[in-house]
Amino acid sequence: MGKxxxxxxxxxxxxxxxxxRDIGWHRVDDELHRYFNERCAGMGAFLEGRVTxxxxEGFWPTADSDPAAPAPMREFARIWREKPKYVFSRTLRQAGPNATVLGEVDPEEVRALARRYPGDLAVGGADLxxxxxxxxxxxxxxVYVHPVLIGRGKPLFPARDTGTALRLTGTRAFGNGVVLLAYERE
Incomplete structure (x- = not known):
């Protein structure tokens, strides 16, 4: 069972x-994009909210058709198309190829998906x-920490009344200043 x-x-x-919803401050260069690709290629499926x-879906299905696109972008476009995607939405009724729309988050259904795929499942989207x-x-x-202070925006981890104990499983610093902090539940 994947994580x-x-x-x-x-x-x-x-x-x-x-x-x-500005993400123009992200510092994704070829090195970081290749790392994302390597990580995403090993995933079993993508779990996403409707907005994400x-x-x-509005960009990646055809991103590799642009000959001027950098190689890591073209590679991710292929990964994106091939991986199964599960979209959690109360309003979306249908999705593109290789995507399944699910309604509310049902913990039993999510754990069944985790058992179904040999690789990990990637969760994308802050609300999801x-x-x-x-x-x-x-x-x-x-968590990929970008070396920028944006002042205000949507927090990755909104305040809540309960905590979760984690243990550090790895770090990696990229040449562009981004630092990966990898944690698992204790």
Whole structure:
């Protein structure tokens, strides 16, 4: 059974996006993108909220058709198309190829998906991540801290009344200043 992994970028001041969903401050260069690709290629499936899915689906299915696109982007486009995707949404009724729309987060259903795939499942989207945290479904956290203070925006980890004990399982510093902090539940 694979782990359910929250894999997200955040600013040093804890935001996963700025005002108006701005992520232009992300520092994704070829080195970091190749690492993302390596990590995503080993995933069993992507679990996403509607907003994240629609943003990804709006760009990645054809990103490798642009001959000017860097090689890591073209590679990720292929990974994106091939991986199964599960979209949690109350409003979306259908999704593109290789995607299944699910409604509310059902912990039993999510754990069944984790047992179904040999690789880990990647959780994407802040609202979905918070729902998974509420249901105690996240096994590991891969947090990519970008060397920027954005001042205000949506926090990656909103305040809540309960905590989760974690243990550090790895770190990696990238040449662009981004640092990966990898944690698993104790």
């Amino acid at each position: 359910i992994v929250l894999s997200m970028s955040m600013s040093l001041d804890g935001c996963m996006e700025g005002p108006d 899915y629609e943003l990804m 991540a918070e729902s998974f945290r509420r249901h105690d479904l996240i096994d590991a956290y891969d």
